[in-house]
Structures are given as structure tokens and as C-alpha cells.
Amino acid sequence: MAKIKIDGKELEVPDGTNVLEAVLSNGLHLEHFCYHSYLPVAGNCRTCMVEIEGPKGPLLTIGCNTKVAEGMVIHTDTPKAKTAQKSALEMLLLDHPLDCPVCDKAGECKLQNQYMEYGLYDFRRGVPHYFKGGKAEDIGEHIILDQERCVLCTRCIRFVDEIPKSSELGIVGRGYESKITIFPDARLDNPYSGNVTDICPVGALTLKEVRFKQRVWFLKKAESICPGCSRGCNITVEHNRGRIYRFMPRENAELNKTWICDEGRFSFDHFQENRVTGVRLGHSEKGLQEALHQLSEILSGMGREEVAGLASPWAALEDNFILKKLFEKKFDVKNLVAPIWAAKGGADNLLKLAEKYPNEQGLKLLGIPPDDQGFWDRMEKGAFKAVIVMNQDPFGQDEERAKKAYGRVKVLVVLSVHKTKTVEQAGMVFPVRAFTEKSGTFVNATGRLQRFRQAVEPENPDVMESSLWLCRLAGALQVEGFDFEDTPSIFNAMAKETEALKGLTFQSLPSTGKVLGMAPIAPEPFQGVKAQPNVRGKAKA
């Protein structure tokens, strides 16, 4: 740790931290464009100018490439430093097209924000605008490049060089004619391409999927977890008026840093399409209340052993917990299994995992066993009269086996987000909420318990959270102990009875999750990528 002084404020920061990081991570402000905590330092924008006191008097230098040293005295607000910050910004904006009204970055643009914070000078170019050209070039499956908006910070170049190591981007030309471009015959199609649009400080790189859809200042954000695979990357779900417009990566230094894969990023539409919209009994639509009443009557007429359940690695910890609890109290918990379907591939050594479900570890935590041959044998022999399937698609995964097994089941009850093959086969279908419509927790591949929060509210109030639906069913079956009203209270009850979650509450769970110390089912992320290039400079509390 090094004791330093920034603008008179005494701080203690880890050795090796750079000055800019020390400023930013201690709640202070300093203008910057090219610096990114998770990319190597380029030092080209020249905006993070600070004055550092030295033996020969104060030295004007950039903060990002200056490592702190014991006793260092840093000024970000001297006239010299301020002029340097301001003038660099003036030059960055010199020939910027200022097409903010039609630019998707407007509202979260570093040029705009930093002009308001550090600029506020009057315009004085004095010469005609220099047109760089290069408007809306299609450079990849998802990416559009506007060269004239580019400030040449090289964040995108450093990203493709360092993280996916695909190096599709480079600078051509020299001096004022420099341009970021894609190499001839290359396409920016690497599986992490979307990240370049997040780190672009201006609107030079934008996503086709998001362009012109929504002004960013209308977007509301919910802290969430990507359910695309068992990595559990931290994201925010950004939505307006009940519609989700994008998933954005959320920083988690120990997990996804600030990156997510394209597969996860563009899955936002998946949760808004092909949804089960209403309760269905047989071939007719029914109200939820009536359907639950009918179901409870059917189940009450069956023996404890005659009802089976399918838990799910796609469902939240709370959903699986309530399902297990219901089986313990009303049916036979031996008949509750969680089929884990074979990994589907598409893994890499960065973030993507072959296990395309977010909560496999959660099932282990709750002690819900995977399906075994015995379970399917019993089903084929007609041991079960009813099966409750939660967020699973056995017909979609293995139709032949499912047909054989479910042939002798009288009532197939399906709780489903999407219209699946299983939904088509089901006798009773109950729509449930997707992860964007509820709160809950997942446990990722490396045993990190993470919370996601509700973003949008489904239009149809009959679309319930699986856990709360199960609680209603329990009520209808007159089983006690299921009077929960929301996910946090389910989690807190679960934490009380589960050894691994002792002492945790939903509300106090850190936003970056908590490592539970379970055996990992996959390696840590970013294998083969250089360790964190910059030391984060959090002061000691």
C-alpha cells in the first residue's frame, strides 16, 4: 500500500495502482477516454492530465501511465492540469460531427458527458469542418462503424487484440487522417464482438440490434445475471415500457470483468418471443384460479408416490427450493429429479461454457439429484399418474424417450416460459415468468451465488413466478408453510434451513455475488488471457 495525496485528500492505495485508477476508485473525478480498467494502457487521448509534485516542481503528466509511489502528491485541479484536460477535449471534439440527435450513444457518450463536466468552453474551430467520412459501415454481423465519430482511443483495437485475440481492427493513415478500420476481407464476427460497442466512448461502434430502437435515457436498468450458460456473467437488463432493449455487461472483477459474449448479449429477444401467454387445460384456456383448483383436486386424488417432479437447472434457486419443499411435505421427494441434459458445446476458454444452464450448481446445493435410469423405468412402468415439469423440455431434448416415458402419465403439468414441445404434449400448461420478470438467485459453475432482480412486469397477471405458483398450489392442497409473498422471503427462509447459505439474506447479498466454496464444474474464466493489466485502486476503508 502507498500513501498518496490527491487534491489534498489523503489516501492509501495498493502498490502498482496508476494515478487515474486511484482517482476514479476513490470517488474522485478525472477526465479520460482511452483508459479502460481491463485493457492495457495506451495513453493516447491525453485527457487525464494531472500535476505531480516532484523535486523539480510540479510535473504535468497523464494519470493512466503513472504508477503511484509512496508520498506522491497529485493535483487534478490546478490551472495547468485543468487547461490540459480541457484543451485535449477541445481537440477531440474539433471535427466531431455532433450528430448527437441521431447518434445512439447520445446520453451515455463520454464526449457529451465530459464536455459537460470538464469542457464547457465556447466553440472556436475557426476553419471549415474536416469531414473524415466513413458513415455507417457494416463491419460485422452485429456491428456498425461510424469513422467520423471516432476519437481514435483504440479501446476497440486493444479489446480485440487482448481478449478474443482475433485482431480484426487497426488504424490506417497517419496524423489527422488516421482512421479505425477493419482489415481487408475481415469481419468483426468474433464471439465477443458486441463488447466493442460498450467500450467505445463515442458512437463510432454501435449494435445493429440496438441502433435506433430506443434513446438510452429512457432505459431503466435492473441488476441481473445472464442465464445463457453456467458462467453466470453479470449483466444489467435495460428496458422501457415493459420491453427489453438490451443486455449490458455489469462489472464483476472476479468473473466477467466488463465483458459478455454475443450469444448472451443478444439473447434478450429470446425472452420476449415464443412465450406461453395463458393457462391452458387440455385444449381450452382457463383462468389461473380455476385451473389451480382443478389441479389440486386431481392431485389430492392421487397417492403420495404417484406424483413425480422435474426440477430444473434453468430455474432459480428459490423455484427449485419450493418444488423440493412441496415434494417433501405433500409427495415423495424420491420422485423429484433434475434432468441435466448433455452439454451443447459452444464453449471457449474465456467466458462461454458448454453447460447452457445457469443453475446446475444450485440443484447440487439443494440436494436435488439428477435423473437416473430408475426414475425413467418407474415412469415407463406407469408408476406416476402425474408429473409436474418445471422449466424443462423433456420432449424437446429427447423426444423418443419422452414419448415412451410419458405415455402412461395421466396428467402432465407443465410450468413453462416458452412454447416448447413439452408444452404441446402437456395436459395442463401454466405460464411462468422469465428471469427478466422476477427476482431470484443462481449458483454459477464456480460456485458463486448471484442475485438477479426483476426488470419488467408481464402483461398477464396470471403469469406467475414458478415458486409463487407452487406456493399457491400448496395452499390449494392445504399444505402448510408456503405462505410466501415474494422471492426475497423465500430465499431468506431457504438460507435458514440450508447449511451452505447460513447467515445470508437476499437483501444483503453483494451485487457481485458470493462464492460458496462448492466444487467448481468448470474452470475459472479467461484462461490464457493476461492477468488483469491494471491494479484496481480501492482505498482501505
Next chain:
Amino acid sequence: MQNVEPQLTKRFGVKDGHTLKVFLETGGYSSLKNLFAKKPAEVIEEVKASGLKGRGGAGFSCGMKWSFVPQTTGKPIYLAVNADEGEPGTFTDNYMLMNDPHLLLEGILCACYAINSHAAYIYVRGEFYGQIQRLNAAIDEARKAGYLGKDIQGSGFDLEVTVHRGAGAYICGEETGLLESLEGKPGKPRIKPPFPAVVGLFGCPTIVNNVKTLASVPWIIANGAAAYAAIGTKESTGTHLFGLSGHVNQTGYWEMPFGLPVLEFIEKYGKGVKGGRLKAVIPGGSSCPVLTAEECADLALSYESMRDHKTMFGTGCAIVMNEHTDMAKVLKNLTRFYSHESCGQCTPCREGTAWEDRLMRKILEGEATTQELGMMLEIADNMEGKTICVLAAALAMPVRSFIQKFRADFEKYCKPSISAVPEAIS
């Protein structure tokens, strides 16, 4: 002025002076006996004591630079020779390479021995085609005669020298831009620290030296630091190849000790100013602040005299301008050059150099008011010292000195200022 024997130009004009045969006949490689008798650290001390300063423009102590190389990293150490002579008004390195390539090789050998390097790269400006052929021929000759390669002259010291041809970018003459270019990348100067002496070529400790710096070393090793330090002035020891161009009756280059008054240099060697009285001198390549005729009165060709006059010794090649010179047009030439040669990495340089050029164009077209002149000065302030390398400063210094010292030349193009332009950024 002291009368001293030529050190750098001994073989200039000698028939076949560039061949190993003539080189050896005229005392070539005679420093090796002294060199190999010393320990590398002693060689560095010797060069330090000689007061030899880098001839590339910055004028940093050569021996001091060598002493920065860490010897315990376990990595190879490289020497990169900067022969990418591109500073406008500067033209002496190419004659060095043409007339006496072996002297450079001898200097390289001394330097590599001192810093414990076994591989040197000579980065030559692409246009120097004949010089590159001479250099390669000299390297072949030297290797065959055992002055390069394994176990040089029985000393046990190995050295390989490779010539690399540049592709014509001014910025590749900046030491870290040169290293990037040597590595096969675009010549964009590197952010410092780390400095090249610690992390240089291919991530290894590297010293970058100018041609004339290295060519001065053999004489120091052969004759001793004290003898070298006795030549020239107190702070500017030794001799240098001084060039003269522009409005003089005789342009050219001459080797002499430091300390000659500039006006005497122009009169005696340049045979006087051509076409009128003296108006201005750019003392050491276009990046140095310009001096007026009055300022030149007591100016001498030395690092300290230039510093006292708030300009720089630079490369030691002066550009002389007579009274009919339009300084605005001269500056337009420079702004065009630097905006074209900026690598484009740093914002203040990329935007600032081009902005200055666009403003100069506006001024020359008679569209500007005097307020644009103030703006140019302010942009110069906002560029200098705020970038990775000194290219931005290399334009800022002429802009400031030209406009401040020759304001009338600019004002004659300007309309009187009528409306207030926005206030300066402060």
C-alpha cells in the same frame, strides 16, 4: 578557433575512403586495442568523461545513457542506430554513411562492447539507397576481415550488425517510433516509462544512438576522454558536422569544434547571406525555435549558447533566411510538414498540428483576423509537453517563435479583428 584534426571527416574525399582497405590504412579500427583492454564499465566511464552528447537533437550525455542499461535482466541487449535522418534542413548523416561507413561500424563496436550488446540494427532512412549499399558492403567486408561476427580480433567479443531500411516516415526517427518500426509495426512512439534502455526492442534493453554520436566514439577510445573534452567548449566537447543551408552563397557541411560564432560561420563558411541582409536563422533543424538576426549576434555553435538563446542546438544544421523571406509562408511549410508527419496517436498532436496548418492556410488566404494568431499561439501551448513524443512540441516551438518574433509578416495577411472570438481556454 582551435585547430584540430578531423575525427568524423578524415576519409571524406579520400579515394575509396569507404573501403576497409583505405579505412585500415588511415588508422581505422585503431581504437580496438584500447577498447578490448578496458572493461565495459570503464568504456562507459571514459565516454561519460569525454562529455560526448547525443547528436540526434536532444543532446543527452551519451555515456550516461549507456549506463542506464540494466545488465542483470538475462535478456539480450540491443543497439539501434538511428540513421533515419529526416529533420528538415539536416543532411549530414547521409554523407557520414556514404563516405565512411566503417567509422560508424567501429563506433557501433565500441558502443556494443560498452553496453554488452551482441546485436546492432542500423535503421536507415529508406531514401538513402546508395548509403544502404555502402553500409551493407562495409558490413560484409568487416565480417570477412574479422571486425564483426564471432570473436572479433581475438577478443572473444561477438557482434552482428543488421541494416534495416525505413519506409519514409519522419516519426520513425523518434527513438521509440524507430523501435516499433524495427519490430515491423507502424512507427508510433511508445508511451514512456518504461524507457527503451530498460524495455526497448522486442522488450529487451536497448540503446538508440545517432550516427554521428557513434562515429565520435572511436576517437575518444583511441585518444582518451581528456583529449576529447579539451576540444570545443566546456559543455559542448568535441567536434561536430555543422551544416548550412538556405540563403547563403555556399551551402554545405564542415567538421569543426563547437563554439564558433554563428555569424562567423555564415560569413566564413557560407560566404555570406545571399540576396539581402540576414533576417532569421533556424539553428538546428526545423523543430528549433527560430532566431532573429539580432539574436544571432552573440550566438555560438554550442549546446549552451543555443540554450541561453532559448532555442536548441538540435542537429547542428542551420537554415539561413534573408530579409525577403516571408515567415508566414515558411511557417505554413512547417505546419504542413508536421501535420502530415504526426503519427496520429495523441489527440493534441493529431488534431493540433492539422489545426495549426488549417489556420495557417486561412491566414495566407487573407481570411483570418489577428485573433487567429492568438489562437495559433494558444494551440501551440496546448500541444507542447502534452503528448507521448516531442513531435507536437517540434511544431509548437516554431509556431510560437515565428509568430512572436515576426508578427508583422503574419499580420500583413490578417484582416483587423472585428468581432470577438470566444475567449481562450484557461
